[in-house]
Amino acid sequence: MTAQLIPDRPVPARARRQKRQYGASFIYDVPGPRGRRNILIGSIVSVVVFAAIVGLGLWQFAAHGQLAPERWAPFTEWAIWQYLLVGLLGTLEAAAIVAVLGAALGTVLALGRVSQVRWVRFVCGLYIEIARTVPVLLVIYLMLFGLPQIGINLPTLWKLVVPLTIANAAVFAEIIRAGILSLPRGQREAALSLGMRPVQAMTYVVLPQAVRNVTPSLVTQFVSLLKDTSLGYIVAFTELLYRGQVLASYLHLLIPTYVAVTVIYLVVNGSLSAFASRLQRGSRRRTSPQPVLPTLPAVVAVEHVDDGTDSTKADHV
Amino acid sequence: MNPLIDNLGPLAQALGTTLLMAVVAGVGSIVLGVLVTIARVSPIPVLRAAAFLYVQFFINVPLLALLLLAVFALPDAGILLPLTPTAIIVLTVYEAAYVAEAVRSGVNTVPVGQVEASRALGLTLWQSLRYVVVPQALRAVVQPIGNVMIALAMNTALAAAVGVVELTAEVNKVNLVAAQPILIFSSAGLIYMAIALAIGLAAGWVERKVAIAR
Numbered sequence: 001m002t003a004q005l006i007p008d009r010p011v012p013a014r015a016r017r018q019k020r021q022y023g024a025s026f027i028y029d030v031p032g033p034r035g036r037r038n039i040l041i042g043s044i045v046s047v048v049v050f051a052a053i054v055g056l057g058l059w060q061f062a063a064h065g066q067l068a069p070e071r072w073a074p075f076t077e078w079a080i081w082q083y084l085l086v087g088l089l090g091t092l093e094a095a096a097i098v099a100v101l102g103a104a105l106g107t108v109l110a111l112g113r114v115s116q117v118r119w120v121r122f123v124c125g126l127y128i129e130i131a132r133t134v135p136v137l138l139v140i141y142l143m144l145f146g147l148p149q150i151g152i153n154l155p156t157l158w159k160l161v162v163p164l165t166i167a168n169a170a171v172f173a174e175i176i177r178a179g180i181l182s183l184p185r186g187q188r189e190a191a192l193s194l195g196m197r198p199v200q201a202m203t204y205v206v207l208p209q210a211v212r213n214v215t216p217s218l219v220t221q222f223v224s225l226l227k228d229t230s231l232g233y234i235v236a237f238t239e240l241l242y243r244g245q246v247l248a249s250y251l252h253l254l255i256p257t258y259v260a261v262t263v264i265y266l267v268v269n270g271s272l273s274a275f276a277s278r279l280q281r282g283s284r285r286r287t288s289p290q291p292v293l294p295t296l297p298a299v300v301a302v303e304h305v306d307d308g309t310d311s312t313k314a315d316h317v
Numbered sequence: 318m319n320p321l322i323d324n325l326g327p328l329a330q331a332l333g334t335t336l337l338m339a340v341v342a343g344v345g346s347i348v349l350g351v352l353v354t355i356a357r358v359s360p361i362p363v364l365r366a367a368a369f370l371y372v373q374f375f376i377n378v379p380l381l382a383l384l385l386l387a388v389f390a391l392p393d394a395g396i397l398l399p400l401t402p403t404a405i406i407v408l409t410v411y412e413a414a415y416v417a418e419a420v421r422s423g424v425n426t427v428p429v430g431q432v433e434a435s436r437a438l439g440l441t442l443w444q445s446l447r448y449v450v451v452p453q454a455l456r457a458v459v460q461p462i463g464n465v466m467i468a469l470a471m472n473t474a475l476a477a478a479v480g481v482v483e484l485t486a487e488v489n490k491v492n493l494v495a496a497q498p499i500l501i502f503s504s505a506g507l508i509y510m511a512i513a514l515a516i517g518l519a520a521g522w523v524e525r526k527v528a529i530a531r
Contacts, residue, residue, distance in 0.1 A: 028360050028442050035360070042361040050367060064395045133467065133513035134506040135474035137485055142506075145498035223377065230379035234478055241382050254390035262378050262386065269377035 061255075072256050080247070081260075087243030088264055094157060094239060095226040098164045102225070103218070105165065106172025111202065113177050124173070131170035139163035140234055159235040168225050175217045179210030219276035223269045230265075240264060320495030321504055324487075331487030332508065338405050338473045338483060339512070343466050345409035350416025351455070355446060357417065358424060368417070375414035381475055383407050388479040404476040412469045419461040423454035456527045463520025467513045474509070484508060 031039060061067050074080050112124030140163045147154065154162065183206055191201035211218075232239035244261035248254045321328065357368035375383075387407045388400065398406070427450050435445035455462075477486035488505040492498050 029436060031360065039360050039362075042359075043363045046361060046363045046367070050363070060396065061394045064393065066394045130506075130510065133471070133510045135471040135485060135509055137474040137477060138488075138502055138506055138509065141485070141489055141492070142498060142502040145492055145496075146502065149496070149498060227377075227379035230381040233381060233385075241379065241385070244382075245385065248390070254393050255386075258382065258386040258390045262382055265378050265382060266374065270373065273373065273377060 066255050071253055074251060074253065075256055075260055083247060084240065084243055084260060084264060087238060087240040088268065090232070090237065090239040090243075091226065091229050091241075092268075094160055094164070094229045094232060094237065095222070097157075097161050098168055098225055098229070099222055101161070101165045102168035102172050105169035107176055107207075109169060109173035110176035110180060113173060114180055116198075128170040128173050131166055132174070134167075136163055136167045136228060136231060137234065139166055140231060144235060156235055156237045160229065160232045160237045160239075164225065164228055164231070168221070168228070171221055171224075172218070175214050175221060176210060178217075179214035180206060182213055183209055216276050216280035219272060219279060223272045223276070226269060226272070227265070320491055320497055320501060323495075324491050328484075328487055328491070331482055331484045334401065334482060335470075335473050335484040336512075338401065338408065338476065338481075339466075339470045342405050342408035342412060342473070343469055345405075346412035346416050346465075346469065347462065349409060349413035351420055351451065353413060353417040354420040354424060354454075355451070357421060358446075358450075360442065372414045372417050375411050376418070380407070380411050380472055381478060383411060384475060384479045400479070400481050401476075404473075404479065404481045408469060408472060408476070412465060412472070415465045415468070416462060419458045419465055420454055422461070423456075423458035424450060426457045427453045453529070456524075456529055459520055459524040459527065463516055463523075466516050466520070470512050470516060471509065 029035070058067065065071070109124045109128060112120045113128065115121055115124075140159070143154070143159055143163055187209065188201050188206050191205040192198065196204065229239055230241040233241045233245060236242060240261060244257050248257035251257065353368045353371055356364040357372070359365060384404060384407050387403050391397070431449055431453065432445055435449040440448065473483055474485040476483055477489065480486070482490075484505055488501050492501045495501065
C-alpha cells in the first residue's frame with residue numbers, strides 16, 4: 001500500500017466492509033491452493049478441538065445431573081424471568097445514576113486537570129490517581145462500616161452508587177481529558193481570538209467536540225460501570241446478581257440461575273458494546289469527511305485498473 | 318494498640334495472597350491474551366470467530382458473576398478446585414480478554430509495509446507473526462497492558478467476596494474486631510495504591526527498555 005494521505009476517492013463500501021471483518025487481514029496474502037488446504041485442515045482441527053472441549057464440559061455436567069430437564073424447567077416460566085428482570089431494573093437504575101453523576105463529576109475533574117491554575121491541576125490529578133488505584137470493593141467496605149460510625153446512614157442504593165461514582169468519575173475524567181487533548185490547539189485559539197472568554201471557548205467550542213470524539217470510549221466505560229453494579233451483591237442492593245443469588249439459594253439451582261444471570265448481562269452489555277462500536281465507525285466518518293477532489297483524467301484511468309479486483313486484494317499485489 | 322500492627326502476621330499473609338494472585342493471573346492473562354490475539358488475526362475463520370466470542374463474552378459479563386459461578390455453582394457439576402486457584406483461573410481468563418483487546422490495538426499499529434516486507438523476504442505466516450508483528454505490537458501496548466494489570470490488581474479484591482482470604486477480606490476481618498474502619502480501610506487503600514504505582518512504574522521502565530525509534 002502506498003502512502004495516500006488524501007485519497008483520490010472514498011474507499012468503496014464493499015472493500016471497507018471486508019477490512020473490518022478481517023481485522024488484521026493484511027497479515028497474510030490471499031491464500032493459494034496449498035494455503036487454502038492448510039486453512040481447511042486448521043478449521044477442521046480447531047472445530048474438533050472446540051467440539052471436544054464443549055463435549056467434555058457437557059459430559060461432566062450431565063454426569064452430575066446438571067442437564068436434567070427438571071433443573072432447567074423453572075426457567076421456562078415467566079415469573080422467574082420477571083424476578084430477575086426486576087433485578088435488571090435495579091442494575092440499570094444504579095448504572096444510570098452512576099453514569100450521570102460520574103460523567104458530571106468527571107467533566108469537572110477533567111476541566112480541573114487541564115486548568116491553568118497549578119493547585120487545581122494538582123488536586124484533580126491527585127483525586128484521579130487515588131480513585132483509579134483503590135479497589136471499589138474497599139471503598140464500599142469503607143462506606144459500609146465507616147459512615148455509620150460517624151452517624152451517616154445512606155439508603156442501600158447510595159451505598160452502591162457513591163463508591164461507584166467515586167471510582168468512575170476518575171475514569172470519565174481521564175477519557176474526557178484525552179478528548180480535550182486530542183483536539184487541535186487551534187480550536188481554542190480561534191475561539192479566543194474571536195473574543196470568547198476562556199470559559200466560553202471551553203463550553204462552546206472545545207468540550208462539545210472533545211466529548212463527541214470520545215463518545216465510543218464513554219459508552220465502553222458505561223458497559224464497564226454496568227458490570228461494576230454487580231457489586232450491589234455485597235451491599236444487598238436489589239440488582240441482577242443479588243437477585244440471582246437469592247433465586248439460586250431459594251431454588252437450589254445454582255448453575256441454571258447463574259447461567260441465566262450471565263446471559264442477561266451478556267445480552268444487555270453486548271448490545272451496548274455493539275452500539276459503541278457502531279458509534280466508533282459512525283463518528284470516524286462524521287468528523288473526518290472524505291475530501292472531494294475534482295476527478296482528474298489520470299485518476300480515472302487508475303480507477304479503471306482497480307475496479308476489477310477489490311481494494312484489499314489490490315493492496316497485496 | 319494499633320489494630321494493623323497487632324495483626325501484622327495475618328495481614329502480611331493476606332498481602333502475600335493478593336500479590337500471588339496478581340502475579341500469577343497477570344502472567345497467565347498476558348500469555349493467554351497474546352494467544353487469543355494470534356487466534357484473532359489467524360487466517361482460520363473458526364479460530365477468529367472463537368477468539369472474537371471469547372473476548373466479547375468476558376468483556377460483557379461482570380467478574381463477580383463469573384467468580385460466583387466458578388466458586389459456588391461449578392462444584393455442583395463436580396468441578397471443584399481449591400478456592401484461591403479457582404479465583405486465579407477466573408481472573409486469568411477474564412483479564413486475558415482485556416489483554417487481547419490491548420494487543421489487538423497494538424497489532425493494528427504495525428505498519429502494513431512491515432508485514433509486506435516480511436512476506437517479501439519469504440517468511441511464513443507464523444514466522445512473520447513471531448518475528449515481526451507480535452514483537453512490535455507488544456512494544457506498542459506496554460502502557461495499555463500496564464493499565465490492564467493495574468485493573469487486575471484491583472480486581473483481586475473481588476475474590477474477597479467469594480471467600481478468598483486476601484488483603485481486602487483480611488482487613489475487613491480485622492475491622493470487624495477493631496471497628497476502626499477509616500484507619501484500617503485507608504491503610505489497605507494505600508497498599509493497593511502502592512501496588513498500582515509499582516505496576517505503573519514497571520510498565521514505564523519496560524516501555525523505555527523496549528521502545529523502538531520510528
